[in-house]
Amino acid sequence: MLKVDILREHLNKAIPWVRSNPDNLETRVRKGNVVSSGRPGASFEYRYHVDVLAMDFPDDIEMLTLVILTWARDHQPDLIFNPDKRAREVSFDADILDNGNVDVLFSFPVSEAVTVTRDSDGRITFTPQDEPDYRKMYGISEGVWDLEFDGTMTDDGL
Template sequence: MKKLHRLRERLVTAVPGLDRDPDRLLTFVEEGSIEFRRGRDLTHEYRFVAQLVLTDFTGDLDTVMLPLLQWLAEYQPDLDPGEALTFEAEILANRAVDLALRVPLTERVIARVDCDTGHIQAEHSLSHFPSHACMATRWQLLVRETTEQEWSVAAEWDAPHG
């Protein structure tokens, strides 16, 4: 589940205030399965729905979604656009919400069997598809409520490959 740990790290560093209280981001695995084909090696792929729950969130939803979508574009670009992300929110008092996000993820494990030595070498293949169109290493999310207002910085984070 190395990919889920990386996704969690991205959100903790990108969502304003979450780095000061990372325990507000809960992570779970739902609907996990393993795709495996019989053969000499034990290579397989984890397939699961990652659930991330951000508790007592009071910020702008874009400060969560845009870093998440940017991460998905680089680490899970093969997702069906209509099913890449689902979410629910429980509205709490004082404009806070508990936000639950669900993202289907895959993680391939190359496991080579050496019958002569009795070794199995396992390596997680965390594919990365960087965008060469945007080479910025630091991002700022600028927002405004109306076209008459000035833009203001809502969030900042390092690029997934940065």
């Protein structure tokens, strides 16, 4: 699934601990549904929940939160821009461990359209679709804020 793969890449690039401890970060897909409109064509949409579990995470969870929200701005923007969803859809649970580390689980809904096409030889191709560029949709200039994947923030344009 395209969006889960991209999320994992973002976490890996942005947080050195994830790169050093890949077995301590799990990304899971659960509660999935397949939605088809019944209209002509075979394209469909996946709707599912993503769980991101960081086990024995030694740092503040703010960095995990920031990377997930930055990912959502580009790949699931309704979690940021829809007032109802941003207020209730990104949830987390944390277990504070005796050694000062934390097990933290983030959970949020994701949708992913899949375009189905058939070429002239009859071969079927499945193409996962990412979200449209929210910056263009909402008239936001480039560089308002972005996460550099060395773990630092830039504030270009502020």
